[in-house]
Amino acid sequence: MDMKRSHYEDIRLFSSRVVFAWFLVFAGVLVSYPFAASWLGKNYYIYMANYMAINVIVAVGLNLLVGYAGQISLGHAGFFGIGAYGTVLLMTKLQVPFVLALPLAGLAAAGFGFLLGLPALRLEGPYLAVATLGFGLTVTQIIGRWDLFGGRQGLHAPPLALGPVTLAGDFNLYWLIVPTAVVMTMAARNITKTKVGRAFVAIRDSDVAAHTMGVNLTYYKTLAFAVSAFYTGVAGGLYAFALGFIEPQTFNLMLSILFLSMVVVGGLGSIFGSVVGAMLLSLLNLKLASVHTLPFLGPVLLQLSESWFTVSGLPNFQYIVYGLIMFLIIVFEPLGIFGFWIRTKIYWKSYPF
Amino acid sequence: MLWQIVIGGIAVGSAYALIALAMVIIYKTSEVLNFAQGDMACLSTYVTFMLLHGYGFPFWVSLPLTLLFAFVLGACCEFLFLRRAKDPTVLGLIIMTLSLEMILFGLLSWKWGSDQRELPFPITSYDTFTIGSFYVSRLEVLTFVVALVMMALLFLFFRYTKTGIAIKATQLNRDSARLMGIRTNRILMGTWGLSSVVGAVAALLIAPASTLDPYMMWDPLLKGFSSAVLGGMTSLPGAAAGGYIVGIVENLFGTYVSIEFKSAVAFAIIVLILCIKPSGLLARHYVKKV
Numbered sequence: 163m164d165m166k167r168s169h170y171e172d173i174r175l176f177s178s179r180v181v182f183a184w185f186l187v188f189a190g191v192l193v194s195y196p197f198a199a200s201w202l203g204k205n206y207y208i209y210m211a212n213y214m215a216i217n218v219i220v221a222v223g224l225n226l227l228v229g230y231a232g233q234i235s236l237g238h239a240g241f242f243g244i245g246a247y248g249t250v251l252l253m254t255k256l257q258v259p260f261v262l263a264l265p266l267a268g269l270a271a272a273g274f275g276f277l278l279g280l281p282a283l284r285l286e287g288p289y290l291a292v293a294t295l296g297f298g299l300t301v302t303q304i305i306g307r308w309d310l311f312g313g314r315q316g317l318h319a320p321p322l323a324l325g326p327v328t329l330a331g332d333f334n335l336y337w338l339i340v341p342t343a344v345v346m347t348m349a350a351r352n353i354t355k356t357k358v359g360r361a362f363v364a365i366r367d368s369d370v371a372a373h374t375m376g377v378n379l380t381y382y383k384t385l386a387f388a389v390s391a392f393y394t395g396v397a398g399g400l401y402a403f404a405l406g407f408i409e410p411q412t413f414n415l416m417l418s419i420l421f422l423s424m425v426v427v428g429g430l431g432s433i434f435g436s437v438v439g440a441m442l443l444s445l446l447n448l449k450l451a452s453v454h455t456l457p458f459l460g461p462v463l464l465q466l467s468e469s470w471f472t473v474s475g476l477p478n479f480q481y482i483v484y485g486l487i488m489f490l491i492i493v494f495e496p497l498g499i500f501g502f503w504i505r506t507k508i509y510w511k512s513y514p515f
Numbered sequence: 516m517l518w519q520i521v522i523g524g525i526a527v528g529s530a531y532a533l534i535a536l537a538m539v540i541i542y543k544t545s546e547v548l549n550f551a552q553g554d555m556a557c558l559s560t561y562v563t564f565m566l567l568h569g570y571g572f573p574f575w576v577s578l579p580l581t582l583l584f585a586f587v588l589g590a591c592c593e594f595l596f597l598r599r600a601k602d603p604t605v606l607g608l609i610i611m612t613l614s615l616e617m618i619l620f621g622l623l624s625w626k627w628g629s630d631q632r633e634l635p636f637p638i639t640s641y642d643t644f645t646i647g648s649f650y651v652s653r654l655e656v657l658t659f660v661v662a663l664v665m666m667a668l669l670f671l672f673f674r675y676t677k678t679g680i681a682i683k684a685t686q687l688n689r690d691s692a693r694l695m696g697i698r699t700n701r702i703l704m705g706t707w708g709l710s711s712v713v714g715a716v717a718a719l720l721i722a723p724a725s726t727l728d729p730y731m732m733w734d735p736l737l738k739g740f741s742s743a744v745l746g747g748m749t750s751l752p753g754a755a756a757g758g759y760i761v762g763i764v765e766n767l768f769g770t771y772v773s774i775e776f777k778s779a780v781a782f783a784i785i786v787l788i789l790c791i792k793p794s795g796l797l798a799r800h801y802v803k804k805v
Contacts, residue, residue, distance in 0.1 A: 234606055236550075236613075281786045284793055287605035288548035289748075292740045293789060295550075296782035299737050303778040415733055416620070419613050426610055467625070475628040478729075481621030488614035492607050493599050 173355040175348065192344070196336045208332040212404045214444045215343035216397045221424040221440035222350045222433060223393020228422070229431035230354060231386035232366025233282055234291045237298030238421045241271040241391040243413035244301065245398025247311055250408065253320050260322055268395040275391025279384035298418045306410035316409030319402045332404075339400050346393060351433045353389070362386055363431075394421075416481065420447070423488045429500025438499050443484070450480035519649050520766050526655035528762020529662035533717035534739030535746065535754035536669065540710040543686045543749050545703055547597060547608050551616040552739065553732030555592065555711050556718035558623050559585040560634065563719060564727055567635050574637050581719070582712050589711025590704040597707075598700070624729040636723035658720045665716060666755055673751075682706055734778065738765070741781040745788050747795020756797065 166172050176182040199207040220242065227233050248267030252258040258266065274297075281293050305311045322329045322338075329335055353359050361382045364372035373379050402408050420443065428439020454460045454476055467473045495501050534552065541549045549555075562584050566577035596615050600607060643652045673679040684692040685702045693699045721735055742761045746753025761784060769777035788795065 228606070234609060281790050285789050288542075288609060289744070289789055289793070291548065291550075291609050292744060293782075293785050296737055296741065296785050299733060300779045300782040303734075304776065307775045307778075414730075416617070419617060422610070422613070423617075430606075471625045472628040474630070475625040478621050478624040478629070481617045482625070483621075485614040485617030485619075485621060488610055488617070489596065489599075492603070492610050492614070493601070496604075496607065 173352075175352070189344075192340055196333055200333055205332055208336050209404070210445070210448055212332060212335055212339045212400075213448065214441045215340045216401050216404060217421075217424060217440040217444040218343050218437050219346050219397035219400070220394050220421050221428065221436040222347050223390045223397070224421050225425045225428070225430070225433065225436040226350055226353065226362070226393070227386050227390035228425055229429075229436070230359060230366060231362040231383065233279075233383065233386060234287070234422075235278075235294040235387075235390070236291050236415070236418050236422065237278065237294035237296070237301070238390075238394050239413040239415070239417035240298040240301035241275060241394035242398040242401065242417065242421075243305055243408075243410070244271045244274055244391075245395030246402040246408045246413075247305060247317070247398075248395065249399030250317050250319055250402050251310070254317075260324060264396060264399045267399045268392045271395025271398070272388040272392035275387040275389075276384050278391075279387030282383050282387060283380055295415070295418075298413075299415060302410055302413050302415075305413070311410070314410065316407060317402075319406050319408070322403050329403075335404055339404060342396070342400065346396070347433060347437060350393070354433065358382070358385065366431075420484065423484055426488055427491055427498050429498035429503075432498075432500035435498055435500030435503075442499070446483065447480065450483060451477050453477065453479050520770050521763055522649055522651060523655070524763035524766035525759055526651075526658050526762070527766065528742075528759040529658045530717050530720050530758075531735065531738045531742045531761050532755045532758025533662050533665060533713055533720070534735055535742035535758050536666070536751060537710040537714035537717065538739055538743045539746070539748060539751055539754040540669075540706055540713065542743070543751075544682060544706040545597070547612060549710070550609065550612045550736075551592065551619055552710070552714050553718075553736035554616050554619040554623065555585070555588055556714035557729065557732040558588065558619055559711070559715035560718040560722050560727060560731070561623050561627055564627075564632065564634055568632075578719075581715060585711045585715035586708035589708040592711070593704045593707035598703075620729060627729070629729055631726040631728045634719075634722045634727045636719075639723060654720075654723055661716065661720060662755075662758075665713060669713070669751065678702075678705065738762075738781045741785045744785050745796060747797050750795065750797040753795055753797030757795075 171177075176185060195211060196208050199205070199211075220238065224235065224238055227235055245267045248270045249260075249263050252263040252266055253260060278294060278297055282290055285293060306314055311317070322335075324338070329338060354362075361372070361377045364375065364377050365379065365382055365386075369379060424440045424443045425436050426439070427443060428437070429435025449456065454464045454473075463476060463479060464473065467476045491498055497504070534556070537556075538549055538552055541547055541552075559581055563577055563581045566572045566580055567574065572580070592615055596611060597608075600611055603611065638653045638657055641652070643650050645651070673683060681692070681697045682702055682705070684695065684697055685699050685706075689699050692702075717735070717739075718732055722731065725731060738761055739758075742757035743754050745757030745760060746755070761781060764784065765777060765780045768780045
């Protein structure tokens with residue numbers, strides 16, 4: 163059996179050659195994907211991939227906080243907004259180059275995450291949820307009211323220059339966004355295997371016990387918030403360029419809940435799970451936003467809307483779907499897709515029995 | 516000037532107090548923080564809108580119908596959602612109410628679209644009159660009076676009726692209440708219904724002052740949370756007092772400090788109270804068992 167005999171076996175990035183081979187295949191698919199999509203003339207597919215990669219970054223960052231450190235956050239749309247507005251404003255108002263502006267905006271989000279982590283030292287469970295919910299709602303409102311942030315009209319993203327090259331269009335952005343997502347996911351995976359990651363897990367399982375064992379709660383709880391906020395802030399900055407336009411209404415409570423549902427659907431405490439969950443839910447998000455164009459389901463819903471509901475409100479059908487998915491996951495498979503994957507694996511490993 | 520602002524704050528605070536009461540009623544009984552409270556109330560308000568505007572019922576018919584709907588909605592939410600969670604964790608319960616919130620939000624914004632509408636309420640916030648040297652609108656007076664009446668009714672209900680005492684027994688210890696012959700499952704359903712009714716009343720008082728849209732209750736929801744936290748989450752008088760305090764502080768801050776950051780007040784209150792005195796102003800001190 164695959165028993166681990168040394169610490170280095172546990173922290174290796176690829177646990178076996180099979181995994182490494184699969185990673186190579188995956189990397190090959192990622193590299194060839196935009197070429198295949200543009201050969202087919204489907205530019206929209208590349209935009210979809212960018213959108214998914216951004217959500218993967220957020221979900222991985224949020225999973226470090228919720229799944230590993232056991233702290234709940236309903237305010238990640240706030241960090242996402244800080245990252246997006248921070249990047250755009252640094253570039254337009256202060257003429258900071260993009261390469262610096264993105265990490266700086268991420269750090270700004272991390273700073274807010276640190277501040278939000280301070281009350282988390284005293285709070286747990288529902289109270290923390292309330293505090294973070296308040297943070298998310300407040301950030302949206304302040305952004306919407308303040309003239310510096312463009313108010314209700316929003317802001318346009320400036321042209322994106324990486325040194326001498328100007329990146330424009332989904333195809334070029336793909337080479338910025340997807341590698342960032344891959345690197346950040348692998349970084350998160352490495353964080354979970356270090357002292358920091360084990361401290362997070364110890365805090366999740368029992369913060370009193372962790373404190374007794376010598377884990378510095380102040381340091382690690384605020385660190386969890388800061389790292390998670392940094393991930394989300396960077397994703398927000400990328401999002402501003404993927405969309406080309408940001409407005410305060412985007413970063414609302416529903417977005418925070420959507421991020422949380424990505425993590426829950428994928429599986430709490432699993433990097434693999436949050437990647438899959440984020441990709442699945444972002445795909446669903448893009449498809450359901452134009453639900454009336456779907457085959458079979460579209461016409462039925464359209465007819466239903468005409469007789470019972472409103473056609474203009476039909477895109478909101480997606481929230482019902484997310485709500486149901488989250489509800490079913492909590493009731494039937496609390497570990498999400500990751501739990502399902504583990505059970506399938508065990509079933510086939512011990513097949514006839 | 517100062518007292519004028521305080522009066523406005525008390526009127527707004529009455530509505531916050533009602534939302535906070537609705538949350539505390541549920542939290543005390545089932546230790547669930549109901550994030551769907553806002554959308555449950557919003558759905559009830561839209562039902563009033565439908566009855567008044569779509570079917571043309573007079574107000575005094577649609578109000579009891581709405582309250583009945585709110586009760587059934589709350590009870591159904593408990594029965595269909597919360598009860599289905601087997602042995603849930605704190606995070607699981609939060610996600611459960613969030614999923615309920617999403618479903619309700621999706622339903623009501625699908626049904627009525629996200630356009631802003633006017634609730635045809637018999638009293639508007641524009642007709643004002645003077646008491647002494649203060650301007651007061653009829654709606655503010657109505658909000659204040661209705662909130663007081665609701666609080667008095669809740670007090671009498673919990674003190675003198677058999678159901679109210681059964682709810683209090685369930686809050687103290689669910690297992691022993693069950694052993695004493697109280698149907699705790701029904702009590703839970705009932706508390707959700709009751710809480711939904713209180714929330715619906717609050718939303719009906721908030722709607723005429725703003726416009727009716729699916730996002731209407733998000734901001735009051737946060738204020739309600741902040742009032743409930745201020746009062747200590749488990750104390751009904753505390754929640755009511757918290758509502759008034761939040762309303763007054765917010766109004767004063769909006770006038771004298773900065774109108775842009777007015778909405779940050781509720782959040783600041785939550786964070787400050789939780790950092791300085793997590794048990795709130797009026798709840799007994801709470802120590803976690805390991």
